[in-house]
Amino acid sequence: MKIPTKKLKNGFELPVYGLGLWEVGGRLESDISKDSEEIKGIQANLDSGVTHIDTAELYGNGHAEELLGQAIRGFDREELFIASKVGHDGKLSYDRVRKSFEASLKRIGTDYLDLYYLHLYPKHGYSIEETMKAMNELKDQGLIKNIGLSNVTPNRFKEAQKYSDHKIVCNQVHYNLQYREVEDKKVLSFCQDNDVMLVAWRPLQKGLLPESDLILKIAKKYEKTPAQIALNWLISQDSVVTIVKTSNVDHLKENLGAVDWTMEKEDIARIRKEFPNQELVSEAIPLDYEGEIAP
Ligand SMILES: NC(=O)c1ccc[n+]([C@@H]2O[C@H](COP(=O)([O-])OP(=O)(O)OC[C@H]3O[C@@H](n4cnc5c(N)ncnc54)[C@H](OP(=O)(O)O)[C@@H]3O)[C@@H](O)[C@H]2O)c1
Numbered sequence: 343m344k345i346p347t348k349k350l351k352n353g354f355e356l357p358v359y360g361l362g363l364w365e366v367g368g369r370l371e372s373d374i375s376k377d378s379e380e381i382k383g384i385q386a387n388l389d390s391g392v393t394h395i396d397t398a399e400l401y402g403n404g405h406a407e408e409l410l411g412q413a414i415r416g417f418d419r420e421e422l423f424i425a426s427k428v429g430h431d432g433k434l435s436y437d438r439v440r441k442s443f444e445a446s447l448k449r450i451g452t453d454y455l456d457l458y459y460l461h462l463y464p465k466h467g468y469s470i471e472e473t474m475k476a477m478n479e480l481k482d483q484g485l486i487k488n489i490g491l492s493n494v495t496p497n498r499f500k501e502a503q504k505y506s507d508h509k510i511v512c513n514q515v516h517y518n519l520q521y522r523e524v525e526d527k528k529v530l531s532f533c534q535d536n537d538v539m540l541v542a543w544r545p546l547q548k549g550l551l552p553e554s555d556l557i558l559k560i561a562k563k564y565e566k567t568p569a570q571i572a573l574n575w576l577i578s579q580d581s582v583v584t585i586v587k588t589s590n591v592d593h594l595k596e597n598l599g600a601v602d603w604t605m606e607k608e609d610i611a612r613i614r615k616e617f618p619n620q621e622l623v624s625e626a627i628p629l630d631y632e633g634e635i636a637p
Contacts (some may be wrong), residue, residue: 343391345601348583350537354488354511358577359601360394361387362543362585367409368402377409383589384413388422390594396514396541396585397450398427398461399442407449415451424450425457427492427514429473432465432633441477443485459490459514463498465633470498472506481508490514490541493627496532510538516624517542517582519551519572519617526622527629534581542576542584544626547566552619560609566599573600575613 349355366380367373384395397406407426414422426441428434447453458480464473480486491502492514503510512535513533517524524540526528533540546569557568564571576584577600588594623629 343598343602345391345393345598348539348577349579350511350581352509352511352537354509356512356539356541356583357392357394358422358488358583359392359573359597360396360425360541360583360585361392362448362587363395363397363406364587365403366397366587366589368399370400370403372403372405374405376438377412380409380589381413386412386591386594387588388413388417388565388593390598392426392594393421394423394583394585394599396425396543398430398459399446400427400430400461404445407446411449411451419452423456424452425459426450426455427459427461430461430465430633432462432468434460434464434468434473436472437478438545439473443476443480447485454484455486457488457490457512458486459492459512460494460502461492462627462631462633463491463494463502470502471505474502478507490511492543493629493631494529495527495629496529499532499538512539512541514541514543514585514610514627515629516544517576518545518547519554519557519575519613520547520607520619520621521542522620523624523629525614529629530579530582538581540582542582545573545576545584545586554618556613556618557618560605560613563609564603564605567596569593569596570600571605571613573597574603574605575610577601578605578610 345357426446445629477489488511490512
């Protein structure tokens with residue numbers, strides 16, 4: 343299927359749904375035991391029309407990028423939108439960015455990235471000016487098409503933008519029915535007001551979103567599953583797209599049933615207000631976090 347896209351005024355465009363590769367090829371260490379099944383999982387996504395793939399140097403200590411490289415052989419690179427990230431530890435010197443970038447390219451087996459993120463804002467002792475200099479050089483050299491940030495507050499976003507000649511086009515953050523830090527800390531409204539794409543990570547809370555009568559009722563109304571409601575609630579909002587990890591073809595099919603329709607505004611608002619057990623700080627990576635932990 344053709345996955346719908348969202349386009350910002352600045353021209354940046356992303357499919358509303360993409361594939362995430364956290365826990366593909368290991369967690370913090372490389373795990374090669376499921377390589378062939380994971381390559382097949384990535385290819386099932388590509389065969390179904392998923393073109394946006396999100397990875398990071400962190401994932402499986404680089405092995406997710408290697409598996410991605412193997413999975414995309416035989417696919418047209420220009421049809422794909424590949425995003426990766428540097429600096430999960432926040433140690434973002436100029437040299438680190440340049441070296442990590444080269445290593446990511448090599449592992450993926452490509453000569454450019456469509457989007458390159460700072461995984462976290464540089465931690466204390468590292469200068470955002472220096473980090474953004476490296477990111478801007480990569481963009482000027484045509485090695486990356488777009489610059490993104492991840493897990494940052496509006497103030498940190500503005501600070502990074504101050505040192506970037508190029509528009510920073512997205513902020514990738516923890517956002518789902520339960521985890522609402524980006525609403526509470528005004529990241530969502532900042533993105534919507536400033537022509538920035540919000541890329542929602544962990545949209546299904548790894549399949550562990552709390553059960554809710556409200557979601558069951560709304561699922562019945564739209565003749566959808568709770569997972570489809572969870573995904574559609576995100577992407578029905580302005581400037582929001584999402585990424586999901588799945589290697590399971592049934593889950594993939596279910597998730598793609600969330601992308602080609604729009605929830606009514608009243609239902610979006612009702613779910614925003616009434617969904618139970620909401621949390622205002624990410625349990626994995628709080629927005630003001632400074633380096634060292636993994637998701
Ligand atoms: N920027 C950051 O700091 C950051 C942090 C965390 C994650 N991310 C990115 O965001 C992506 C998505 O987040 P995530 O992987 O943490 O969580 P997620 O996508 O919410 O959940 C993935 C888990 O849910 C399962 N799943 C997928 N579809 C399902 C469905 N329809 N029903 C039931 N279970 C389903 C998957 O298993 P199956 O494979 O069996 O389907 C997998 O175990 C990551 O892969 C990564 O690329 C970024």
